[in-house]
Amino acid sequence: MSEAVSERKGGRSAAGVVRSGAGALFASVLIAALCAVARAQAADERGLGELSLEQLANIEVTSVSRRPEKLQDAAASIYVITAEDIRRSGATTLPEALRLAPNLQVARVDSRTYAISARGFNNAIGNKLLVMIDGRTVYSPLFSGVFWDQQDVMLQDVERIEVISGPGAALWGANAVNGVINVITRSARDTQGALGVLQTGNTQGQYGFRYGGKIGETGAFRFYGKAEDYNRTELLNGSPVFNGWGRGQAGFRADWSTGDDSFTLQGDSYRGHGELSAVGQPTFSGTNLLGRWNRRFADGSGLRVQTYLDHASRDDILTFRDTMDTFDVEAQYGTPLGERQHLLVGGGQRIARDETLKSLLIQFIPANQNLRWTSLFAQDEIKLAERLKLTAGAKLESNIYTGWEFLPSARLAWKPDSRQLVWGALSRAVRAPARVDREFFFPGNPPFFIVGGPNFVSEVSNVFELGYRAQPTDVLSYSLTAFRSFHERLRSGALPPATVQNMIEGKSTGLEAWGSYQVTRRWRLSGGLTTLAQRLHTLPGSPDPTGPSALGNDPDYQWMLRSQLDLPAGWEFDVGVRRVAALPVPALPAYDAVDARLGWRANRQWSVSLTVQNGFDPWHPEFTSSGAAVNQIPRSAILSVEWRP
């Protein structure tokens, strides 16, 4: 271990990343890549005919390169959750829909809280994931994580959710260390007419409506409203937990175009509250407004300008009492350079005013803070040869705590034929300090046991990835990714009074695999597996009494299998099974969950479904970071009715 530390002090090159241990996982992907070479010669070129309907309809994605790109060509570990997948999963909330991505770890902590991460470090206050809804960043600069109870969309109007595991920092900036989630709702043109949804079950109730219409010749709008409430979860010993909650949200979206310009204007407003308990009633609310302008030029270049305002407020007398107002503007310009290159450049500015109040457990000093991020990025896609593409890019991003951060990446993609892709990537990503790292004091009043680290700097990850994607036959497709991440300067603690420090480092290694198989015209199987091995340690001299376990509680593996079956007369029967391995510290046993859905499209207007989640188990716990008061996630049944007049 000390050898690894000294090596790290000497700096690390890309070759060093590889040298310090290419395990069996890398070897297996390498072999897959070599097999691809052999098969390339014999393969025919009728590729598109072998894609499924959904794949054809979604033949482009936008997140990886920030411009439309076919999924098969993306040199990253990207999984796209389609609208059809969401519908057939019976998911009623955004976090539940995210369970469909094999490359995410989604754990429900209690009725209101989720721990969601990719490639480890999972925690209810996890901080290495960049999450966006229609291009608006929704993680809180307070702790670089997402308050999942504050994020919602009309799931029926979601077009797709793109989930990239691995670093996306060179395009998306600090925080995109372990993954990027981009929730993309449909254009208003695609949500015309009325829709009513009613869902009721033993753990929750939800209703929503949407109406979409036209604006003139080329424009369209929609507005929607929804309300829901969720029952308490329980502890195994039966003592009550006052964590039932409810929320309401309304919003709109308008899309229109004139000639080469297209515009989007959208906004949402929400309000929610928890149960009244001895420590008061937690509440939250927020409003956002976003505008986007795209212009396409005759020479194939394009310009995109986007700006938004976001107000988010949270008042929990026990934990966070916070009001954040954010203004963001960004622009990007993409242009072909000759025959072989495509250049993308852009920049952005985000400013936020954060105001906090002292809670029972937490105080921020100073209470209020002005935050500012400035960023510039450039990325060049170079066709090195007919089948080989190099994407090199970097982002410069500044924050008020550590100044400028440099975030480069290089991706190489080789396409032996239209049905296979081999790719590799090297990236450097950082998680810039959040307020919680620098200005956090616990408890709310002195004497403090934990104080923010005035010298806390960015956490750094250098990541090496190798991937292979293929569609070897008409009905089968799969993706394999192996990664190794080298982390430095991770957050560590100390004995009380503890100052937040950067004294943990180590590596994560893992495999991500998924695939789908169309067994017959009416029966589709899909599945996924991720594995993770983390070797983290505190540096010599660190006074941290807890060690790396404070950073996350991650299973060694998880797998899932889903079956979608079309029955005659508009009936559908879908089953999902998943297993999540045991959590190490604090220990939590492995669990299996079986979800099933029976749906019936009665006619064009009405469809009904019954979804049972966790069918073979009255309850199971999914996550804990303290080991105490572990919430049980119960079996649930949800009856859902949709009406499209």
Place this chain on the structure above:
Amino acid sequence: MRLRLAAMLAGLVLTATCWAQATEYQVKAAFLYKFGGYVEWPADALGGAGAPFTVGVMGAEELAAELSQITSGRSTSGHPISVRSLRPGDPLEGLQVLFVGRDDAAHLPQILDALHGRPVLVVTESDDGLPDGSMINFVLVDDKVRFDIAPASAEHGNLRISSRLLAVARRVVGGQS
């Protein structure tokens, strides 16, 4: 290990020869091929086992060429697929699918008249919404090929469109026309 990485990268560079890009018509052709699997024709409309499944393409030479390439040697529900390039006024006997391209869209009313309710899946590509009588209409949305479906028009030709195809459609158009 450093050498192995270098060798692999070098290998990747050396063996590279072709980077494919899909065009609008390639995707549309792939969809046309796929549609056959998600639509039910009346039993007598398909002929006996081994009888060809014929897709007519009018006013879109490029698409006809792509479709021939995609479907060569392939079959749908046991029927070998044949592609027939058509001009307005050509006889429409023996077709299971008819694609009417932009260039010949003006002839659609006469074509529908000539089909006279026969079980032929009529597919169009109008940018101004689903034309009367068309069963499936391609549209480009955000650089992706999507399609709208009019099940009522399909029923008029005694065709049944599967719920799976309806689910992928951008829009299912209601009006009983």
